[in-house]
Amino acid sequence: MPALIFVLWTVLALFGSHLGLQPNEVQLDKILQPPSWQHGLGYDDLGRPVGDRLIVGAQISFFVAWQVVAVSLLLGTTIGCVSAWYGGWLDKLIVHVMDIFLAFPSILLAIALAGVLGPGIENVVFALASMGWIGFARLSRAQALSLKQHTHVLAARALGAGTPRILWHHILPLLLAPLIVEATFGIAGVVIAEASLSFLGLGVQPPTASWGAMLKDGTHYMLIAPHLVLAPGMALMWVVVAVNLLGDQLRDALDIKTQQR
């Protein structure tokens, strides 16, 4: 079930633009039309089809999530590994910088950055990635610190392998499993965070549809058209639940300790 939702989200995001959607087409006679067999998921306050807009929202959340997680993963893992490998003052400095970033409640810095940079999808990616890298950096630093002492790494060093080679061939492969699990939960987090920023009006600009912005607009019509709040919220929740469940399954599958039990 979670895999099914995840696949549906991915497929809609990747191939949604081939469906001939009319997410911004205004049909004045259908304003606030509730969901039904003829009208699909209904129409919003401007007479735009909610279903089509949901699919566009899926695309936005999908691409923002992957971009943010990819950037955070790359940046965080590099910083974490370098910090652990070289140690000394560099490590101390990096740990301190991470402590400072961690002093900001997770979404707060993203809100402030997005607010200062102005709305727009690139700014959302930047704001979220500037928080996202820390999780990966901490994880890879902690893992690399212990891996550094493993005999296979010491052997590689004794054979005269250079730092990049050791990090790439001897440390990174062993980091992969926990990083993938972290990235999965990261995707769920970014989907919520992107929707939060859009909800606050700091994300994607109208008329482009985004789940958070649809929810925000919908709250003005809750009395007469609750479907405007229910539809994007459902989509958001199911994607997040699905990704979180996948993360749990992945963790169990990749964790050798739980398999042996």
Added chain:
Amino acid sequence: MGFLTLCQTPVNDLFYSLILRALRLLSVILGVVTLVFFLIHLIPGDPVEVMLGEMGQTADKQALQQALGLNQPLWQQWLQYLNHTLHGDLGQSLHSKQAITELLAQRLPATGQLAVASLLVAILIAVPLGSLAAIKHHTWLDQGAMTFSLLGMSIPNFWLGPLFILLFSINLGWLPVSGRDNGLSWVLPALTLGTALAAILARMIRSALLEVLHEDYIRTARAKGLSEWAIVWHHALRNAALPVMTLIGLQLGTLLGGAVITETVFSWPGIGQLLIESIQKRDYPVVQACVLLISLTYVAVNALTDMAYVWLDPRIRFAE
């Protein structure tokens, strides 16, 4: 007894570790203030132009530039910002011309009330739920509690809030939709913010309890015929409380971040709403002040839980 042995007594170790912690704390605070200072320099283009808009007069622009010190070199601006912040002077709102400290003081009680109320809601839900899940480990009750917890973590509060409004305010008519005028206005925001926290807390309490429940003294308590609830309440929860307390401190960040969104959903007149309003009005000094206040509160609470933890748990006190 030589000087060396004296230095190694636990009391001195504790003192030393407290000083180290205090120093680290100070440098984190300095870093936070610096990062917040740099926020205003991230504004694309000329910040003064962005704040005043295209219609601003040249004289106004120059005055604002002077007031914000933007015509000085960066390091001087930074020193000045540090100096002012240290003296509790956060500047003036560009919009209302009020002192920012005054603005914050007006909004602080609302956010404080919301945070305390949601924390209470979270504990009231999470302690019974987490205990139930731990006692009935591997049963459908455990599964149900964990499913609830997963849902609670996955529902964003800007959706849960409107859902609560739909149910309790619009359909049932029990509670006010938004604002802070009614005596019961706090219920829905606190419930919204508390549920997400309760979901995470319940998981933590469950796993902390599961760990403790295997200890010998629990077996002893069982052997003397205590009921399972008495064991959990009197023996297990107390020992599980320490890790859970630190985690509550850490989760306060999520709570404070979530408060920004929840306050916007319910038009709750707190710091979070002030932050969003100021972003919309491009009142950047107020944005900086709000971010600073929220993160420093978070830092302070974490430092306090950290120190309380060291103080309360002899295992840590003597290990360092």
